[in-house]
Amino acid sequence: EGYGLSEAPTATHCNPVLGENREGSIGLPLPNVDCKIVDIETGERECSIGEAGELWVRGPQVMAGYHQRPEESANTLVGGWLRTGDVVRMDEDGYFYIVDRKKDVIKVGGFQVWPNEIEAVLFQHPKIREAAVAGITETDGSEVPKAWVVLREGQTATAEELTLFCDRFMTRYKIPRYFEFRESLPRTRVGKVLRCELVAEHYRSKT
Structure with missing residues (x-):
């Protein structure tokens, strides 16, 4: 299993082919992909291990913005980070798990x-x-x-x-x-x- 979205056209996470494939996990961040989990209430604090929050990603595959939608682009892209809208948690070994959609x-x-x-x-x-x-x-x-x-x-x-x-x-x-x-x-x-x-x-x- 892996993870990707239209705003980052190639995958950002994947379970390792030769490593451990953890059930229910979207895997580990791919090379050249930075990610962090940010609390939903403030959008400022990085979450601790096991705590659910919004997944933010940064990497070469992240879009430059939405075509002719500057306001939406500004809300989605913050300092080079893409706010995915997906709520995830990370275990102690760095594997990520989808919890739900932030809007839900x-x-x-x-x-x-x-x-x-x-x-x-x-x-x-x-x-x-x-x-x-x-x-x-x-x-x-x-x-x-x-x-x-x-x-x-x-x-x-x-x-x-x-x-x-x-x-x-x-x-x-x-x-x-x-x-x-x-x-x-x-x-x-x-x-x-x-x-x-x-x-x-x-x-x-x-x-």
Whole structure:
């Protein structure tokens, strides 16, 4: 496995061909690639080992900027560093792991909650075939996790059942406040779940 993005056309990270390939890791930075993990709240402090933050990369493959989009370029490129928008963590041996997208973080009572973490727990439930999690804003302005779930054929489940299941694997504030059961999840042409569409549908249903 490796890692790259359109703003840095060639890969920036890769598991070594002749070295250890760690499951779930995007590997090590490639030669001539500098990288750092920066805290999400301030964008100024470098994170410690194991701490999740935004991945910044610098190298010859990083773009010069977006064509005719100077403001977006200025927000994405800071002092030669590319802010990837991906949240990662690094282990003690320098291997990197994707946590989630920065824009998808859910802020629950001052805590940062990652949808991928909740989804990983839901996928362990034997009745669940697909799941997606995103943050929604309550009428009082607070943000809470919501889960959209597709059950396996012939299975039934309740929100209470899934809440109790999640309670076995995560702290209370990470447990979805709401569960919505669906026949399918909206996806892009390449199969990526469209969390933004699920959130938009949620708000439309409230109007």
